[in-house]
Amino acid sequence: MLKVTFTIYEESFLIRKGLAFAIGKIPNTQVIEQNDNSEEIYEILKNDDSDFIIINPKIMTNNNLKEIVEQKLINTQLIAFLADSKELNELKWAETISIYDDQNIIIKKINKLVGHKETQKSKSNSPEEISKRETEILKNIALGFSNKEIADKLFLSTHTVVTHRKNITRKLGIKTVPGLTIYAILNKIIDINEAK
């Protein structure tokens, strides 16, 4: 089963750890903690591909951040963490957690989101098995072709190939080309003599 991922953007160590602790009690979840309050937060947020982001709406008041959230984080849902005020801004929040919520309430709220996400994930073709298309791309990677070459060969954009590659890596748990090559040989996707 694919894990449901959370990234917590929170400067306070106590709050961060507290939230991570509560989420950690729910099976099949994975938490990443970000304590960055610097300019780097733009870069990090932009490339964040977790399922949920927990963040204090106060940090989001900055317009730049709003843009990033609205344009880049299409598959990510936001959870507001409210430390003192009850004020939400106009962004779409999937849920709110208050600093005064007790453990049961927090777990209940998160659990609900996790449940939705899991059904969503299991619907989008069987999560760990690689698709036909992906197998074809994997084969070409193992044969030593570059992203560009694969794209030309299969009439795809390089961007699409890169996306497929990311999915292959995520599903198989193998990041490097030599690693993928061994997988391809073990699973008879290519012959051992074909590998360079």
Place this chain on the structure above:
Amino acid sequence: MLISRNIKMADVIHMNYFTLSVLNRFGIELGFGDKPVEEVCKKHNVDIDFFLEILNTFVDKDYFPKKHLQSFSVKLITDYLQTTHDYYHKVKVPEVESLIENMVDSCYTQKENIILLKKFFDEYKQELLNHTHREEEVVFPYSLAIEEAYQSETPDKSVIELMNNYSIDIFQNEHDDIEEKLFDLKNIIIKYLPQPKDTGLCNRLLFVLFNLEQDIIDHSRIEEKVLVPKIREMEEILVKNFAKK
């Protein structure tokens, strides 16, 4: 848990026995009775601040080095990193190699698959060697030169040229994730390799790989979170001082 100078050294090991390899690299021998960290360090001529910094980075992935503890010299850091490199090449890599070798010898049903693993690791070994070699030949000497200029009252102008040709930021950018292939190798064995007869060997190999991967991740953290910020600060001050003149 934060390790401080007053904790018993024996407790440090009980808490996390992987620290044994760190102690080893500092030349600290076992048999310290109930002596606190500070005393053991003194006995072995180990810089206590540096030792704590390394140990805490090692046991707690959230640990961020404190500025005030960064008083130790660059030479201490590079020496430690160098010792760690040697430990990989002289102890860990041969350990993995001999385990894989044993697997090849003892396997009859899928020799060709194990040979694939062997080739994969041979490639990795070369990559690791290139990685550490570059650090030893370029990054460490550069860092030491920056420190020397920083400490000197009349730094030679040549250091400016040195900084024009290289900088610690270049290192940070080119510094690659050398542990990725180990991650792959682990997963291939855990998830995809048809299990060889001798599962004991396989488990031992996995154990060593997990251990080495963790150690390398920690090592890279010290390079990026201890060495890099320290050198960057010196670079900035050097540039400022030269601009004043």
